[in-house]
């Protein structure tokens with residue numbers, strides 16, 4: 007069975023590095039666990055590293071965290087829909103929101119339970135995923151500020167998820183200014199500014215983070231030590247928290263080009279192959295079902311990943327020093343997409359160290 011080895015010490019140290027880098031800027035870091043299916047062990051490592059709370063996009067993951075980790079602050083990242091408002095106020099102290107009808111449902115649900123629920127209003131600063139347009143923020147802020155069981159915890163934005171738009175001093179300063187206006191308009195208390203995800207750490211690293219950002223929601227930089235938009239390492243972190251080991255099931259010398267009439271592959275794509283003559287090829291026992299859209303970087307020199315079908319990984323090992331044998335294990339470094347799928351697949355043995 008494919009085995010995913012997870013080094014909790016690396017995750018803790020990475021969390022600490024991110025938390026310490028943000029501390030002088032008065033930015034609190036929330037650890038994002040959605041990539042690991044709300045895994046309590048990973049969450050505890052993040053908490054040991056000093057994150058202020060745990061954030062996840064799925065209520066089931068937040069429930070898992072509540073049961074296993076206990077009373078730590080929890081945030082729902084994905085915008086809820088009205089019917090799940092009762093579960094949201096049960097499982098999360100804060101949620102990200104952009105719709106009035108959902109705020110109304112959250113206010114009702116929180117009121118019925120005699121609880122307060124914090125909301126962060128999301129603003130679309132250009133990435134075109136969630137959020138109200140800046141010109142529509144004040145109206146929503148007035149709703150949030152006047153619905154008693156709701157607490158307007160702040161405003162926020164997300165970057166580099168759909169449109170690929172990166173956070174910059176300009177768009178984050180604009181977000182801070184919007185928060186100041188919200189504070190004026192709602193006559194009130196402090197309005198936090200949740201300034202994005204791991205991508206925003208590029209501004210921390212280059213000392214370009216505008217004053218006034220009070221929170222970041224960080225997953226990938228803690229888990230994989232990587233700033234997603236550039237792929238660059240995050241200073242002080244390590245990239246080796248996850249290692250995938252997969253069994254070899256076939257080793258053969260084969261022509262590299264397919265033979266016969268070529269139509270579409272298992273996923274409806276038309277394959278393009280380089281003809282490199284005969285090559286040593288390995289099949290390994292993992293596939294798209296376990297890897298999703300993710301990619302693997304081989305840890306053995308000379309191994310090249312050629313592709314994958316649902317249950318097979320296809321490798322070229324011609325340039326490897328010692329050709330692997332059937333039954334051997336090969337090791338890989340999974341990227342974010344691969345970790346996301348590997349943590350979800352029932353066919354992967356997850357091993358914590």
Ligand SMILES: *Cc1c(COP(=O)(O)O)cnc(C)c1O
Pocket residue numbers: 038040063083084102164202203204205223224225226227234
């Ligand atoms: C996934 C997500 C994050 C964390 O993103 P990373 O790139 O893993 O740091 C933060 N905020 C929101 C709203 C998200 O959906």
